[in-house]
Amino acid sequence: MDNSQPVATDSPVLGIGIAAVERDTGLGKDTLRIWERRYGFPQPLRDAFGERVYPPEQVEHLRLVKRLMDQGQRPGALLRQPMADLGALVADGGATVGADDTADWIVPMLKARDIDPLRAELAQRLARDGLERFVIETVPALNRRIGDGWMTGEIEIFEEHLYTELVQNQLRSATHALASRGTRPQVLLTTLKEEEHLLGLLMVESLLAANGAACVSLGAQTPIADIVGAARATNTDIVALSFSAAYPWRKARDALIQLRAALPVATELWVGGAGLAGRGRKIAGVRAIGVLRDVAPALTDWHAAHPPRARH
Amino acid sequence: MDNSQPVATDSPVLGIGIAAVERDTGLGKDTLRIWERRYGFPQPLRDAFGERVYPPEQVEHLRLVKRLMDQGQRPGALLRQPMADLGALVADGGATVGADDTADWIVPMLKARDIDPLRAELAQRLARDGLERFVIETVPALNRRIGDGWMTGEIEIFEEHLYTELVQNQLRSATHALASRGTRPQVLLTTLKEEEHLLGLLMVESLLAANGAACVSLGAQTPIADIVGAARATNTDIVALSFSAAYPWRKARDALIQLRAALPVATELWVGGAGLAGRGRKIAGVRAIGVLRDVAPALTDWHAAHPPRARH
DNA sequence: CGCATTATTTTGTCCTGGACAAACGTGTGG
DNA sequence: CCACACGTTTGTCCAGGACAAAATAATGCG
Numbered sequence: 001m002d003n004s005q006p007v008a009t010d011s012p013v014l015g016i017g018i019a020a021v022e023r024d025t026g027l028g029k030d031t032l033r034i035w036e037r038r039y040g041f042p043q044p045l046r047d048a049f050g051e052r053v054y055p056p057e058q059v060e061h062l063r064l065v066k067r068l069m070d071q072g073q074r075p076g077a078l079l080r081q082p083m084a085d086l087g088a089l090v091a092d093g094g095a096t097v098g099a100d101d102t103a104d105w106i107v108p109m110l111k112a113r114d115i116d117p118l119r120a121e122l123a124q125r126l127a128r129d130g131l132e133r134f135v136i137e138t139v140p141a142l143n144r145r146i147g148d149g150w151m152t153g154e155i156e157i158f159e160e161h162l163y164t165e166l167v168q169n170q171l172r173s174a175t176h177a178l179a180s181r182g183t184r185p186q187v188l189l190t191t192l193k194e195e196e197h198l199l200g201l202l203m204v205e206s207l208l209a210a211n212g213a214a215c216v217s218l219g220a221q222t223p224i225a226d227i228v229g230a231a232r233a234t235n236t237d238i239v240a241l242s243f244s245a246a247y248p249w250r251k252a253r254d255a256l257i258q259l260r261a262a263l264p265v266a267t268e269l270w271v272g273g274a275g276l277a278g279r280g281r282k283i284a285g286v287r288a289i290g291v292l293r294d295v296a297p298a299l300t301d302w303h304a305a306h307p308p309r310a311r312h
Numbered sequence: 313m314d315n316s317q318p319v320a321t322d323s324p325v326l327g328i329g330i331a332a333v334e335r336d337t338g339l340g341k342d343t344l345r346i347w348e349r350r351y352g353f354p355q356p357l358r359d360a361f362g363e364r365v366y367p368p369e370q371v372e373h374l375r376l377v378k379r380l381m382d383q384g385q386r387p388g389a390l391l392r393q394p395m396a397d398l399g400a401l402v403a404d405g406g407a408t409v410g411a412d413d414t415a416d417w418i419v420p421m422l423k424a425r426d427i428d429p430l431r432a433e434l435a436q437r438l439a440r441d442g443l444e445r446f447v448i449e450t451v452p453a454l455n456r457r458i459g460d461g462w463m464t465g466e467i468e469i470f471e472e473h474l475y476t477e478l479v480q481n482q483l484r485s486a487t488h489a490l491a492s493r494g495t496r497p498q499v500l501l502t503t504l505k506e507e508e509h510l511l512g513l514l515m516v517e518s519l520l521a522a523n524g525a526a527c528v529s530l531g532a533q534t535p536i537a538d539i540v541g542a543a544r545a546t547n548t549d550i551v552a553l554s555f556s557a558a559y560p561w562r563k564a565r566d567a568l569i570q571l572r573a574a575l576p577v578a579t580e581l582w583v584g585g586a587g588l589a590g591r592g593r594k595i596a597g598v599r600a601i602g603v604l605r606d607v608a609p610a611l612t613d614w615h616a617a618h619p620p621r622a623r624h
Numbered sequence: 625c626g627c628a629t630t631a632t633t634t635t636g637t638c639c640t641g642g643a644c645a646a647a648c649g650t651g652t653g654g
Numbered sequence: 655c656c657a658c659a660c661g662t663t664t665g666t667c668c669a670g671g672a673c674a675a676a677a678t679a680a681t682g683c684g
Binding site: 221 | 427491531532534
């Protein structure tokens with residue numbers, strides 16, 4: 001990552017510095033140091049001036065740990081493990097069925113930086129398979145492939161960003177094309193503060209739009225007060241929120257209760273995303289949508305409960 | 313920023329923690345602490361447990377300092393200043409002529425999160441003014457307005473991200489629309505490692521494309537070896553790089569010399585961006601483009617030096 | 625037995641103060 | 655006008671201690 005530019009950050013082949021590890025893995029410097037103190041891992045080398053130098057294998061291992069933590073695992077168990085079959089854990093948590101070689105095509109294109117062909121390929125698959133199948137099957141498979149690639153160091157951060165951006169653009173333009181204002185239900189989509197993953201939200205938005213809902217997206221990280229305000233102002237039927245697995249469960253619960261209380265009773269509150277999937281007990285007045293496939297049925301339910309002419 | 317969600321990060325009105333300041337200003341925790349030690353500013357309050365609590369005015373001041381540093385100023389001078397007329401310095405460095413109220417419309421739209429109208433507005437201005445005027449006048453004015461807004465705390469980070477993304481999409485689709493492969497010169501655009509600002513590059517790309525050049529963008533943060541490889545593979549006439557003001561001058565110089573040496577002699581090397589604007593002395597075999605307006609003339613020069621039929 | 629509340633562990637962030645390398649500005653000589 | 659050497663400025667890193675927030679386990683209640 002930092003080689004091939006002999007002047008700066010001289011890290012020939014032995015390893016990289018702590019700042020680079022933070023950049024590559026997303027683990028903070030303090031965290032890296034205290035793991036070393038507490039668990040004995042990682043155990044970086046030291047350069048001439050006593051600064052930590054992390055060998056590539058350790059960085060890779062850290063990436064794996066981070067990935068598992070993003071899936072809800074806790075570091076203590078992971079780091080005490082003799083660095084053995086963590087791959088098995090990945091399979092457990094990530095619902096990786098293994099038959100994901102269908103998404104392998106993305107990697108070489110990304111690595112070759114064939115941006116235009118990549119965009120074209122995505123557009124073509126979207127057109128061929130249809131929006132729903134694209135969102136429910138293709139994109140999750142790609143996400144998994146990219147996630148795995150990042151974990152092994154095969155994919156670099158900015159390549160992941162590039163991928164995310166391209167997919168988001170596809171979804172946005174597709175959604176935009178079939179945007180139908182004025183229909184029901186009117187759905188307000190957004191994400192809570194400190195939750196910045198936009199892709200999941202866009203996927204839901206496109207599914208909703210594909211099923212005839214009128215969507216308004218507030219983007220990410222909207223304060224609760226703003227959500228309530230916007231919902232009131234636009235006479236929203238449903239507020240839909242997305243949580244990534246990294247989002248702390250209790251915070252989500254508290255925020256949802258608070259939001260539910262502040263929202264008009266007629267406004268439904270739907271939540272989804274990996275953060276709520278496994279652990280979620282029910283919260284009164286909040287509808288949890290576990291899988292993308294359940295979006296369309298949920299809309300059907302809504303329509304059943306709200307006969308066309310009964311409004312106003 | 314962190315209020316309106318009474319449960320988390322309880323910071324009523326007195327101030328915010330050091331992590332939040334890092335997030336808001338982009339200044340590292342270590343930097344904040346050592347400034348306090350060395351220069352006596354900032355001087356945060358302490359909460360019940362001795363942790364730093366930064367009052368809003370200090371955060372705002374820090375934002376201003378950071379902004380000036382991004383324009384090339386050094387902290388020592390800024391922080392010793394009795395926190396007085398730093399605004400004057402902004403005017404000096406940023407070429408802010410003051411008549412920027414033409415860009416004020418962006419702020420309310422951004423704050424209202426009117427995403428679709430905002431996209432439409434940008435698209436309309438692009439169509440009305442033409443790509444060149446849009447890139448040379450409108451976008452820089454908007455950038456300045458957003459930068460100022462961020463500095464004063466008027467604009468939040470994710471709103472800035474949103475803006476950047478929207479403009480980038482406009483530029484990308486506009487450039488894509490008039491892409492003409494096979495014409496000359498063939499230009500390879502990218503950014504060096506550790507330089508991630510993509511907007512400037514996109515602006516240049518669109519200008520080049522508008523003037524008939526065939527552009528290939530490698531995205532941001534390409535290692536030198538990859539640039540050389542791609543240039544060779546695609547038979548590139550010109551390699552164009554962009555540097556933000558924050559990029560260390562010497563690093564840029566060294567990298568450029570190295571790149572110039574590795575590139576075929578027939579391949580020109582063009583550089584631009586605020587990072588090279590003021591201070592740049594000439595480097596042999598590298599063409600510095602100070603202002604966006606100079607892109608078109610540079611292309612004209614190239615055509616003059618390379619008569620249409622002389623190739624191969 | 626489900627759900628909420630409290631105790632206990634786990635885990636990340638913050639603190640202080642010291643130290644040095646990289647970046648910068650300046651001055652001198654070619 | 656440009657290259658190199660020198661002192662200064664400035665950011666990042668280190669160590670070890672400490673506590674708050676999060677997660678888990680244990681407990682009580684309907």
